[in-house]
Amino acid sequence: MSLVTTGELLAGAAVARSAVAAFNIITLEHVEAVVAGAEACGAPVVLQISENAVRFRYGRLLPLARAAVAAAERAAVPVALHLDHVRGDALLRQAPEAGFSSVMYDASHLPYAGNLAATRAAADWAHAQGLWIEAELGQVGGKAGVPALDAHAPGARTDPAEARAFVADSGVDALAVAIGSAHAMTTRTAALDHGLLKRLAAALDVPLVLHGSSGVPDDELTAAVAGGITKINIGTALNIAMTGAIRDFLAAHPDAVDSRSYLRVGREAMARSVERLIGVLDGGRPTADAAAAR
Numbered sequence: 001m002s003l004v005t006t007g008e009l010l011a012g013a014a015v016a017r018s019a020v021a022a023f024n025i026i027t028l029e030h031v032e033a034v035v036a037g038a039e040a041c042g043a044p045v046v047l048q049i050s051e052n053a054v055r056f057r058y059g060r061l062l063p064l065a066r067a068a069v070a071a072a073e074r075a076a077v078p079v080a081l082h083l084d085h086v087r088g089d090a091l092l093r094q095a096p097e098a099g100f101s102s103v104m105y106d107a108s109h110l111p112y113a114g115n116l117a118a119t120r121a122a123a124d125w126a127h128a129q130g131l132w133i134e135a136e137l138g139q140v141g142g143k144a145g146v147p148a149l150d151a152h153a154p155g156a157r158t159d160p161a162e163a164r165a166f167v168a169d170s171g172v173d174a175l176a177v178a179i180g181s182a183h184a185m186t187t188r189t190a191a192l193d194h195g196l197l198k199r200l201a202a203a204l205d206v207p208l209v210l211h212g213s214s215g216v217p218d219d220e221l222t223a224a225v226a227g228g229i230t231k232i233n234i235g236t237a238l239n240i241a242m243t244g245a246i247r248d249f250l251a252a253h254p255d256a257v258d259s260r261s262y263l264r265v266g267r268e269a270m271a272r273s274v275e276r277l278i279g280v281l282d283g284g285r286p287t288a289d290a291a292a293a294r
Contacts, residue, residue: 003072006080006102007132007173009044010207010230019225019281022046022082023274024235026053029267031068033238035075036267037274043282044078045274047071048233050085061091065098082134084233092122096129104176104209108136112162119170127171134209134231137166138178157196160203167206174231176209179224184236185215192220194227201228209233214240218280225281232281238270245269 009020023034025047038045047068054061065081072079083095083103095103103126107118119135126133138158158177167175177200180192190212200208207230213221214236221232246266249256256262 002075002078003069003099004044004078004080004101005132006046006082006231009046009078009080010174012044013230014207017226019230019232020044020046021274021278021281022048022084022231022233023238024048024050024053024084024233025064025068026056026239028064028067029242029263030238030270031064031071033242033267033270034274035071035077035079036271038079038278039076040271040275041278041282042077043278044080045278046080046082046231048082048084048235050083050235051087051091052085054091061094061098065100069099086122089122092125095126095131100131102132102134102173104134104136106136108139108176112166116166116170119166119172123171132173134174134176135166135170135172136176136178136211137163157193158200160196160199163200164203167204172206174207174209175204176211176233179210181210181212181216185212186236186240187215190215190217190220192216192224194223197224197227197229207231213237221277221280222283225283234277237273237277241269241273242266 013020023045025031025034031047034045034047049061049064049068053064057064068081072081080102081100083100085106086092086103087106092103092105105119105122107115110118115137123133139156156178158179163175163177179197181190208228209231210224210229211233213232213234216224246262249262249265253261
């Protein structure tokens with residue numbers, strides 16, 4: 001296998017009525033853990049770099065993107081590279097050279113007309129470069145530094161009729177929908193509106209994306225996939241796994257100074273989390289590779 005496009009992964013998932021897991025990466029250890037976890041269960045995966053992650057890396061996209069491309073090209077499963085939550089045109093325009101096949105352009109903080117206009121312009125440019133583009137309608141919320149409605153507040157949820165018009169007028173290839181999840185949740189207590197998801201799936205003919213999935217319980221994730229979600233974004237769950245493992249290691253080894261010792265356990269914890277979550281999205285059924293290994 002090797003580097004593939006996000007569009008082809010989601011097209012295959014839509015036909016199979018399944019979902020592709022998309023994990024946000026921050027460090028090289030994230031990259032390696034996501035690929036290792038996906039390989040362990042023989043599943044395709046999307047590596048995502050957010051605008052916030054780029055900002056953390058001194059505003060430089062290429063170092064982490066190049067590492068992700070190199071890992072994807074050597075992976076035993078299909079891996080796609082996606083640029084997530086882009087709000088600046090300067091970053092958007094770096095995507096093709098950096099190896100991304102898709103971009104999530106996020107103008108959801110703007111009123112509907114502003115969101116549509118900005119997204120339409122981004123989609124026109126992206127399509128001219130051969131990029132697949134995702135947008136957001138409604139407010140998932142929870143992004144650092146972005147004022148937003150609570151996930152359960154009136155007006156936060158995605159309206160099906162409005163979503164249908166937005167997709168048609170913007171030309172986007174996928175839509176992130178607000179159905180009760182929120183970014184950066186550290187507890188898995190989000191309750192999804194499955195009735196709304198059903199109406200959105202009936203109204204739209206593009207893949208639906210669930211952001212803020214780290215805060216969604218396993219049974220809710222499985223139900224979301226069955227209800228029509230095709231791409232599941234996960235980030236905080238990996239950070240919880242990594243931080244917890246490193247914290248425990250350093251507590252047990254207070255004299256440790258070699259960063260490889262604790263980064264290794266953090267990477268292994270993330271890989272286990274990736275493998276487990278992909279299994280959840282598959283409805284708890286083992287993949288062909290996992291079954292053959294038994």
